[in-house]
Amino acid sequence: MSSRTGRGRAARRRAAGRETSPLPSRDGLDPARLRTPPDGAWTTMREHLADRLPRVDPARIDAMLAAGEIVTTAGPLGPASPFTPSTTLWLHREEPDEVTVPFPVEVLHSDDDVLVVDKPHFLATIPRGSHVRQTVLVRLRHELGLPGLSPAHRLDRPTAGVLLLVKRPDLRGAYQTLFADGLVRKTYEALAPYDPSLDLPRTVVSRIMKRPGVFAARTEPGPPNAETRIELDTHRDGLARYRLHPRTGRTHQLRVHLNELGVPILGDDVYPELCRRPDGDFTRPLQLLSRSLEFDDPVSGVRRRFDSRRTLQAWDNPAGWAGGPPA
Secondary structure, eight states: OOHHHHHHHHHHHHHHHTOOOSSOOBTTBOOEEEEOOSOOSOSBHHHHHHHHOTTSOHHHHHHHHHTTOSEETTEEOOTTOBOOSSOEEEEOOOOOOOOOOOOOOEEEEEOSSEEEEEEOTTOBSSOBTTBSSSBHHHHHHHHHTOTTOEESSOOOTTOEEEEEEESOGGGHHHHHHHHHTTOSEEEEEEEEEOOTTSOOSEEEEEOEEOOTTOSSOEEOSSSOOEEEEEEEEEEETTEEEEEEEESSOOTTHHHHHHHHTTOOOTTOSSSSSOOOOOTTOOSSOOOEEEEEEEEEOTTTOOEEEEEOOOOOHHHHOHHHHHHSOOO
16 A cells, blocks of 8 residues: 555545534433445445444344434435445444442532543543443533533543543643643552662653553553653551652553552552452552642643542551442
8 A cells, every 4th residue: 555545544534533423422422433444345334234243233233224323424324225435424332231330520620611520440531342321421421411521631440530521622632732742740649569679759761552452551662652750758557659740641651660660559450460350349449549630721821730639548548448449
């Protein structure tokens, strides 16, 4: 494939990504977006969808097509709609069964442009995989009546603390760019074993890569892409509270960096060893907290700072952290 052809396809994908769904969100959940390939041997869209969505009962696809529930910008598809290449379509997929995460999302700040919340442990930021309605985004869109709400950045599902969301779609790019360009001062707290031989403060710089299909991220040789300033706040009884200032935002960055220093974060189910946790197990949450966000607002120019009201349970109540859900 020539570079010109590759650039053309990339441009078409970007243009497709900017298309607006003809379907509205449903209880805060956006419809799924699919893009047909540029060629294929399918006669109808129905045939393509049956191959594309092997986990969906073909009878369910037939019912959705008959009801006009699968649409393109040209209108609803029908059972006999011919296959059309390079076409975007939308549909509401059936939702997976989910265990309710029994912790509220606390609002720290709200204005015309942004919403800042204190995310609890165990609640994902956005829908992904088996976590759909039990996510910050879908909950708040539904509870607050904000269908255009979107996150400016993300926190891992096990991580608690300050999370910034944007209310107006036209401002989304401005706030997301702050995070992408490293213009937000982020401070985290983590609880991990105390190692008196660890020379702190220090800045850890490495190359962290997350491979598709592999849950854990890994440090690899090559140009660095992850940087974290690590400071010791205090320690007692073999446990330390660390302050972390990530300059970049690689997947699992803080967890990888502390683990590689020999002090993995308490409650980590991935580092140093993967441990499968049942969906309904809300004990021993990861002791990692997004403590604060500070930045120059891209709309008003005002310096803003938002602080979490949460505390890490293993520090305040070690017995409760080991034996029960977070407070």
